[in-house]
Amino acid sequence: MxxxxxxxxxxxxxxxxxxLLLMLGVVSFFTMPRSEDPQFDFSAAVIKVVNPGTTPLDMEKLVVDPLESAINELDDLREIKTEVEDGLAVIRVEFLYGTDPEDKYDDVVAAVTRVRDRLPDNIVTLDIDKISPADVSILQLALVSSARDYQELKKHAETLEQKLERVAGVKRVDIAALPTLEVQIQVDQRKVNGLGISLDEIYAAVRSAAENLPGGHANAGERRFTVRTSGDYESLDAVGATVVRAVDSRLIYLSDIARISLTESLPSYRAHLNGEKAVFLSVVQRKGSQIFRVREGIEQVLSDYRDARLPDDVQMQTVMDQSVSVERQIDGFFDNLNQGLVLVAVLSLVVLxxxxxxxxxxxxxxxxxxxxxxxxxxxxxxxxxxxxxxxxxxxxxxxxxxxxxxxxxxxxxxxxxxxxxxxxxxxxxxxxxxxxxxxxxxxxxxxxxxxxxxxxxxxxxxxxxxxxxxxxxxxxxxxxxxxxxxxxxxxxxTTRSQKKLEAIASGFYLDWLNKALNKPRRVLGISLTLLLASMMLFPVIGVSLFPKAEKPMLLVNVDMPEGTTFDKTNAMAARVEALVREEPLVIDIARNVGRGNPRIYYNIMPSRQTVNFAQLFVTLSASELDQVEPLVARLREHLAGFAGAQITVKEFMQGPPVEAPVEIRVIGEDLNDIQRVSRDVENIMAQVPGVVGVENPVGKYKVDLHVQINRDKAAMLGVPLTTIDRTIRTALVGLPMGVYRDNEGEEYDLVLRLSEYPRPELATFDDIQVMSAQGDLVPLLQLASVEMETSIARFQHFDTERMARITSDVLPGFTTEAVTNAVVEELQMYQWPDGVHFKVGGEQANRKKAFGGMAKALILAVFGIFAVLVLQFRSFIQPLIVFAAIPFALIGALLALFITGYTFSFTAFIGLTSLIGIVVNNSIILVDYANQMRREGMEQLQAIAAAAQTRFVPIVLTTLTTIGGLLPLTLSGSSMWSPMGWAIIGGLLVSTLLTLIVVPVLYRFLGRMPD
The missing domain is CATH 1.20.1640.10 (Multidrug efflux transporter AcrB transmembrane domain)
Known part of the structure; x- marks a missing residue:
């Protein structure tokens, strides 16, 4: 060399x-991207289809099945997960890791496009989005005001959106919790009945007048003119001036029979911050940008806007600021790094x-x-x-x-x-x-x-x-x-410490080494006994994947019974908020009714979108588990007493996305069987110790109203079925007829409704009338009957199979692995009906994939290390001596985890694999120097004894410095990194002690020099 x-x-x-290399690193340090969590992409997409008023079974047949069939033909598919509920289908598609995200997203878009013409025409929304862990809000703002209406808040939100999106490093700004405004044409039912005007007639008149059909162009000599025709409505008065019918030279205008106003649509998502009406703005960082620089640019925009344009009765508040967490986390890690550097420097100074x-x-x-x-x-x-x-x-x-x-x-x-x-x-x-x-x-x-x-x-x-x-x-x-x-x-x-270490090497250590070399079989027997004994600790230690995230944040989900109104859900969420607010650790509470809070963590996607669901995003003044976990336990105890709602408290978890720590998938074909079994599984899980917050969305029923039309009578009176359907929708939730564009270019739907009922009511059916072929108005209830029927509220698909997903969290003091295994044991004794079976998901499924992938790659790495050692020692036998240090590292790692009380998590597994390379180094130095001395003519036992004595100081020193570098991070108490640190430290201590004895003993048996 x-x-x-x-x-x-x-x-x-x-x-x-x-x-030059140092300068490059220093410049990179100050300019490279900073973020809280890894910013990475993987090949995944989510398809969201909204078709209001469609039952889950119809959504499955008309929407989900065609889409899943097309997607299932794609290459490199990993899994398809689908949520189906009333009027909504969400399909999550994941591809094998390592595939190109852009290509796979294009494949999904192409697959959906191929079957788009087979889907219902009245679909309101069909969105296809890429799923990216990096696509997370770094800042959630709230515009809060009790005095201003939503239209005023909307103007401020959209102005801020435009300004913030011009900040360098901002990818986009999402506005949430802003109600949809629409132009409602509220028809007076009595007037139109008296005039004999049907809703169909009004619908046709407004739709025709609202249509903006370009007139084209006309030539006049050498000039060309663009021809404008009727165009859009220019004002709400113009909408009211729409002619509905001409009777005896008299025109009946829309304003004569309807009230026209720009107002909010039926509530589907509203938000409050600390009890006050709020609109949220979520800022998404561009991948590769520096979060602190982005935050500086954002703060400048917010400060200028707050001073210049924001009224006094509108407050701009910060709900979540990721830069604070990033700064705290990076500072904490660099503190550990600096402390470790000081320890390493002190150790080196004392010894060298x-x-x-x-x-x-x-x-x-x-x-x-x-x-x-x-x-x-x-x-x-x-x-x-x-x-x-x-x-x-x-x-x-x-x-x-x-x-x-x-x-x-x-x-x-x-x-x-x-x-x-x-x-x-x-x-x-x-x-x-x-x-x-x-x-x-x-x-x-x-x-x-x-x-x-x-x-x-x-x-x-x-x-x-x-x-x-x-x-x-x-x-x-x-x-x-x-x-x-x-x-x-x-x-x-030589320093005093070095002399002391050399004295130990030439005295105490050399004496024990000579005894070990004289009794090699006893040494190996004791070592193997220690290894087997440590392996017996493994079941006691337990296994886990990733720990809790230790964030100063919580989510509280409020699930109301199916069919609950928006107002009742909001009232329940307000009650829950009032109880949570009593906790001293709570700083702010963002109440979301109708939808989950905007995405603020990399592995959590926004939750359900339905009027019987609410979510509280709770920010805390502490993140340490010893303070947060007792708070969570108290909240679960207090909230369990709320009747009429299922309330779950969710903590944030580290690692890749997972539905819940414990997840059981009940798979089958018959939905009745799936639903019945899922309720049994729910009850079984609830009885298992350590289980908390069991959720089973499929186990819920909902009551629907079925309008049973007498088709024969409708045909005799000449009333088309489409007319009946359209009239019912108009009376209940309104019927879109076109678009109104105001002077500022904003577009609003023109919606036809009945004025008597601001909210859909069952009594509305008593007043609905439809026009017969003879021009007579016929009461709906003469042609149809309204019946109640029970149906399934929602269900899921997994890889195109029908499924019910039952999930739960795990109480502190229990490992997810042990709880999951206990649940599985109970389920194996359950009498499963034909055609229904279960699979385990959640953390256990992820852990098996993670550890399985790690084990395969570990075998490959071991062969690679062996090949390097063969090249160095030019022998197939001597590398086995070096490899002997690896099993003994496991003794110390398991012992350290057992003493400290940590489970064998994924990060502990990483620590163990890291140990392979670390402990092998000491053996390499020992065997390599013994070979050098033998080439100089020394006898085998003398060479290994002399090599061990000579290399005693550097081996001990490198072990101590490695431990010193890891000690601050290990002692920080992080549930994520402390297990890894203890695994490495424990493994190093034990393997170093055994390496200094066992490797020379093995060298005696296997140290034959290569030819």
Whole structure:
């Protein structure tokens, strides 16, 4: 390896290269994107179809089945999940990870377009949107006013929308909770009945007058003129001047028989902030932008608008500001990074002395900034995953520098000149350092290869670690030898700590090592017994996926019985809000009635859109679980007493999207069987200890009104069925007839309604009349009867099969894995009817995919590490010695998790896989140096004993610095990262102790030198 020699002899070139890389990293650090959570895309789309007044079964037959059939033909399909309810169908399509999001979105659009002509003509909305975790609001604002009407709030909201969307880094601004305004033509039923005018006649007159058909153009000589015809309505008075009928030279105008006004449509979504009427604006950040710069631009716009245009009785309040959380999170991680750096520096100083420690510590910021520059070039920004990657790498990157500096110092103590000591000492360990780095990189390979949600979510972390390790290798083989060559005579002196460690190595440790080498089978037997004993702890520790997010936010869902009116839902939500407000931790409550709160977290999509649903978005003054979890427990206890509503309290979770921690899918064909079984499953789940907040939307019934038309009588009177249907809709919710455009260019639907009933009422049917073929008005109830019937309220599809999804949360103190397994045991004893079965979803399904993908990639990584070791040692046997350290890392990892009370989560699994590369490094250094001494003529047992004694100090020091770098993050108490830290620390401690004994013992059996 000539790189260290080149770096030392061409020191000017080395300084220039390192300086340029450092400058690149510093510039990237200040300019690269910052966000709270990973900003990534995956191939997914959501299709939303709104067709008011259509039953769930009709939505399935007319809309869902044709769409699912077309989508199911697409390539690389992962799953299709569909929600079907009254007048609404939402289809979520996910493709295999690694496919191009843009291409797959285009495929979905093309599939929907192919079947669009087979769908009902009266569909109100058919939207196709891409699902992106990065497409999350970074800021939710509220315009609050009790004095101003919605029309005034709308003007301010739309003006702010235009101004905010011009801010650099803002992708879009969404306005929510703004009622739809429409021009209502409220017909006086008695007047039209007296005049013999049918609703169909009014509908035809207004629709004809509202149609804007361009007249074309006309030529006059050499000139050409555009011809304008009747055009749009110019005012509400013009709407009223529409002629409905001419009777005996007398015109009957629309204003004679109807009241015309611009007003709100029937309420479907309203919002309040802290009890006051509100309109929400959600700002979505453009991917790759810097959140703090975006926030500065937004604040300038808001400040200017607040001072110049906002009335005193309209307040602009912040509901959620992600930049505050990002700043707190990034500051916290960098505090951990800085604390770890100080610990590493102190340890290096105590053991190596001032000037050698200075060389080691200099490698830390240089390697980190070089890695940040490379990270910026790969397109990743600074967020929790990449910063944790830096924290993990902190303890690893000094290993290379310590090994090089310690070996150079040893050559200086042996009498070499500084330059020669630097060249010889660094070259001697260069291959071991390089192969150790490569094996560590390969241990992080599983996370890079995972093609699933968990892998995509975590990807920035292993990328950061890998880039930092390569940067540290570059520094260790170039700048570290160069700086080491300047150590001078100070490196010949050993510190008190180093002398103490060397004394332990040559005394206590060497005695125990010789005893172990004399009784190798006993040592191996004890080691294997410890390994088996630690494995028995695994069921006690438990398994989980991702923990709670520790956010100062909660969601409270209020589900009212099917058929509940909007006003009653709003009243119940207000009662729940009043109770929640009594909690001292609560700061603000945003009440959403008719729909979920705008999207403010990367793995939560907006909830249901129906009048019997409300959601409270609660912001808190604390995020620590020891304060939030008792609050959640109290709320669940108090809210359980609310009769007439199902109220659930939701905490935010880390990781890829999941419906709920526990999810059981009841799958079948017959909806009656599915509904009956789902109710039984709901009851079974509710009895399992640890289960809380069981939800089963399919288990609910709804009562519909069925207008049973006497077709024979309608035919005899010459009343078309379409006329009856249209008249009923007009009387109840209104019938759109065209569009009205005001002077400011705003468009509003022209809606025909009956004036007697501002809200749809059952009594309306008594007054509805339809026109017969003879021109007579016939009461509707002479042609039809109104009957009540019970039907299913909503159901789901999973991969085109009918399904009921029953979900629940898990109480603190219980693991999701244990609770899910208990539920499954109960369900296996249930008598399932023919054609109905269940599947487990939720966290368990995600965990199996995540851990399964990790295990496959881990096997590949192990083979890669083995190949590197074969190349280095030129032997197939000696790599087995190095691999012996890996199982012993599991002992310490499981023991540490057991003592600290953490479960074996996905991040703990990451810690365990990281250990593979870390512990292998120590074994490589040991075996490589023993081989060098044997090539110089030393006998096998003497060589391994001498190598273990010589490498005792750097192995212990690299272990301590790795632990020191991780200690602040581990002690932070983070439910996400502490398990990973404890797994690495525990595994390192135990594996280092066993490596220093077991590896020499195995070397005695398997240390045959290659030919």
């Amino acid at each position: 000539k790189l260290p020699e080149l770096a030392v002899r061409n020191h000017q070139f080395t300084w220039v290269v390192c300086s 002395g001032f000037r050698p420690a200075l060389v080691v510590v200099a490698a830390i910021p240089l390697s980190i900034f070089i890695a940040i520059g490379w990270l910026d070039m790969t397109g990743f920004g600074l967020q929790q995953m990449s910063i944790v990657g830096l924290v993990i790498a902190l303890g690893l990157l000094v290993d290379n520098a310590i090994v090089v500096v310690e070996n150079v110092a040893r050559h200086l103590r042996d009498g070499d000149c500084p330059q020669q000591a630097a060249i010889t000492g660094s070259s001697q360990v260069a291959w071991a350092v390089a192969s150790g780095t490569i094996t560590t990189v390969l241990s992080f390979l599983p996370m890079l290869l995972m093609q699933n949600g968990s892998g995509t979510f975590m990807r920035a972390m292993p990328v950061t670690v890998v880039l930092t390790l390569f940067a540290s290798l570059l520094v260790a083989l170039t700048l570290t030898p160069l700086l080491a060559s300047k150590l001078g005579n100070s490196a010949k002196q």
